[in-house]
Amino acid sequence: MAVETIQRDDVYVLNYCAKLLARDDRSPRHNFGQFSDDALTARIAEPWRFPIVDSYSDGVNFEQSYRYNAVTFVYFAQGSALPGAVGVIGTFGNLYDPVPLRRIAETPYYTMTVVVPKGEVHQYKYVVDGEIRLDEVNPQRVILENGQPWSRFFTHLCCIPLTFERWELGILNRLTSHILPFETEDGRNFLERFYNTADRQTKDTQYAHAYRLDQPVGVVNFIDKLLAKEESHRVIDYRTCLELIDRVLRRRNPVTEPSQMPKEMYRQLYEEMAQDRVDGWDYGRYGSPRFFLQLLRRHTFTGAFCHPKYGGNVGAAGWAYLEERYRDANGQTLFQWRRIMERPLGSSMEYHG
Amino acid sequence: MSNDQGRRQFDAVIIGSGAGGAPIAHTLARAGKTVVVLEKGPLLKPQYQDDRRLSDFKRDELFATGPEKRIQLDNVANRGASFYSSHIEPDLNDEPHIYRERDGSDRVTIEGYTAQVVGGGTQLYGGVSLRFTPLDFRLQSFNEGRRDLGKDPKGDVQREARDWPINYEEIEPYYGKAEELVGINGTRANQSKPFSADKYQPPLAPNPISRFVELGMDALGMPRYRTPLAVITQDHPPSGRKASADPKTAFVNRYGDPLGLKSNTWVSLLTPISGLPNFELRANCVVTHLEHSGSRITKVHCRNAAGLSQTVEGKVVIVACSAIESVRLLKLSGQLNGGFERRINPNDLLGKYFLTHCFGGAEAFMPGRYDKSMTLDSDWATDFCASEQYLKANGLWAGAAIYNNTSDQALPISLARTHGSQDLDNIWRAFVDDTSLTGDRLVQFLDGNFGTRLSVSFMANQVPLKTNRIELHPTVKDKWGRPVAYIIKEWHSHDMHLMDTLANQCAEILRRAGAQGEPDYGGVHQAENAFARIANHILGGARFGRDRNDSVLDANCRAWDFDNLYVTDGAFMPTSGGANPTLTIQANAFRVADLLLGSV
Secondary structure, three states: OOOOEEOOOHHHHHHHHHHHOOOOOOOOOOOOOOOOOOOHHHOOOOHHHOOEEEEOOOOOOHHHHOOEEEEEEEEEOOOOOOOOOEEEEEOOOOOOOOEEEEEOOOOOEEEEEEEEEOOOEEEEEEEEOOEEEOOOOOOOEEEOOOOOEEEEEEOOOOOOOOOOOHHHHHHHHHHHHHHOHHHOHHHHHHHHHHHHHOOHHHHHHHOOOHHHOOOHHHHHHHHHHHHHOOOHHHHHHHHHHHHHHHHHHHHHOOOOOHHHOOHHHHHHHHHHHHHOOOOOOOOOOOOOHHHHHHHHHHHHHHHHHOOHHHOOOHHHHHHHHHHHHOEOOOOOEOOOOHHHOEOOOOOEOOOOO | OOOOOOOOEEEEEEEOOOOOOHHHHHHHHHOOOOEEEEOOOOOOOOHHHOOOOOOOOOOOHHHHOOOOEEOOOOOOOOOOOEEOOOOOOOOOOOOOEEEEOOOOOEEEEOOOOOOOOOOHHHHOOOOEOOOOOHHHHEHHHHHOOOOOOOOOOOOHHHHHOOEOOOOHHHHHHHHHHHHHHHHOEOOOOOOOOOOOOOOOEOOOOOOHHHHHHHHHHHHOOOOEEEOOEOEOOOOEOOOOEOOOOOOOOOOOOOOOOOOOOEOOHHHHHHHHHOOOOOEEEEOOOEEEEEEEEOOEEEEEEEEOOOOOEEEEEEEEEEEOOOHHHHHHHHHHHHHHOHHHHHHHOOOOOOOEOEEOEEEEEEEEEOOOOOOOOOOOOOOEEEOHHHOHHHHHHHOOOOOEEEEEEOOOOOOHHHHHHOOOOOOHHHOOHHHHHOOOOOHHHHHHHHHHHOOOEEEEEEEEEOOOOOOOEEEEEEEEEOOOOOEEEEEEOOOOHHHHHHHHHHHHHHHHHHHHOOOEEEEEEEEHHHOOOOOOOOOOOOEEOOOEOOOOOOOOEOOOOEEOOOOOEEEOOHHHOOOOOOOOOHHHHHHHHHHHHHHHHOOO
């Protein structure tokens, strides 16, 4: 597979390295519980930013470019002896043919930028003077079927589940739906219209993989990606609480799968969690169901109305809901998000995303 | 690793690329002087400066308020608390600001940072670019002998108020220069400040919701003018920027502008000199301390993007990395060298008289619904509450600008995360706590709040107090092992009186404009973490003056006992002014730059 690489200038890469990597302090001051204290990821800030997944443009055709991300790898050489050659192998290219990284002069940073389609997940490793190594900076790991760990990244608009099992997705779908406006009659009607009338291009660019989602506006997918990357320290909260919720619901209704249980059961569960008093909850394992609910509320609202590149607000359905709902006496919308957002998501001729 | 750092000697070394540093770099580099600007933050460019026409700033709500991180530092009361910083704010575990809470505990805060990026705070600000009034420069004289000041039983105001060592007339030409070179739109008529020239670009049509502000201000007889904003509305020849057909977007306050229409100091003042051979910008370069020999700063020590130590030398050294960090840098240099400490702090005033603003305002539901996503940060302002007559009628020591905000809560995530709170430390809290907002109730929340609320703010002088101060924290260190800044401040009883008066005045504008129900209003002293609240207007701590026993800097912003050390960010201010400070910092920096032209 041919790999398209592009040049990013040194400053672009150093803009991340100076703030996040460079330091004297070696204490684990960035470990929120998800890392071991001796890991490099515990000592650096926002390790999830690596590799850097950013907008791509060829500088000419912005709509065509929208299908791709520019992914910038940064290898951070530890210790005083610097390697001679650093490359990267990965599923975005040829697994047996390392793409070379160049050293940024006078720094321990090696870098290379590759163009990768949106909506994808890839595994990669560095090849350092012939030795194959995981990326110590990026906390994302995946264990392949042969038991081998690889470093992982995913691009924007990714809809492939990375964090949750199917049963977890099912329960989360129900809980987030209870919070959002899309289970109201107006909300349901809106979504039906919205997704049925989206044109072919919108479907291709905005939710090419959305058939994998059986959830309104992709909020669960947003949370799945957020926990895989920016807020991986919250995986433990979700894992624990979804298991406890599953247990509570099965105890209340032993015959139906939790994801299929009636709305009323979720309403009642939600109310009990809000009161921090859930009948049957294992408080020894997780002290406050209300705390989890608060976390879920922040993630749910953010996922419904964030930029769609994060995997929620699929096709900008959340924004379109506000656009349609709020209109003046002449029928003109009072939320003109399209005019300020990049094409093809929006209609701005000036902003390129 | 070798450490070939390039050129070491310059006419001027400028620490910080924001409002206090960039005007000096611009002036000196244009005059042919060799200049290096050292900036801790990254260089993020607008689209028009990029080959691929992409910017590192995005119209993305998660750029302004990022994912959750947690405070991990030992010995702070809010260890474990969540924070959600912007992509160009510092990481609070790497470089926290710590303030002392009412109960004596130490807490980490995100307040008080401007932004760490080339352009500094001017990248994220709303762009409100008001002049101070002539009265703001002579508050000591104005208050002498007054017996009508409210809630000042010990006469603190008269004891602590200071006249600036320069008056309005001296800085006025530099206001005009800043307005022209930075690129500001607004109107001059009805401002209570004398103008020798009108350099404003024309303002855009106001957001429709702002007509209520017109109604309210007119009903109260408040002369109003279009709020001066650092956003270009026409081509701007001094910086080579082109106007946009569609510049209005609520991605303005707390967002960098991908189009470069917001007149941050990178696009307005540094870009025009960036091609000169005698100018160098070093982004991602943090200054750790200054070294001196006798009365001269001989070396500026810094760490480059890879963390390697470097030094540069300048005939003059200008410290302008935002008041808290500038004071910290001087104190760190003093901590490393007793001789430096004796020269920079002979009278124990360095870090003292730290100031922010008395700020607050009112907010109400207005009839109808408006598209607040098509807006700049503010439309109308008035100087009504800055007149001597108003101050005497209300027993106030100093005046305020009042203006409306239009971009607040204009976007859906910001609407939710600021629900019940506009405070960066408490963001999201009310929305996540209000568990009743689900389904139909969430729809009702959106129906009630989306495009329906209007706020009016005041920005006023805070009484200077010696006990309000910046110190080095005794135990907490940054990622380079250096003590972090420790903020100790409180509100004076007169500040509270002033804020209560002005908040009610803002509410009255909304009442007269036909607000639905009684407005919410108040001053920041009522906030839950009132001691932390800074409005990101960080001022004082190295005030200038005519008396070396009463100030840190002389009237030219030079440290009294150093021949070549200047401080030109907001730290120089002896009083905080009745308006947002950025334009005054820029104007003063242009003034100091002209003085330096004769000496380097």
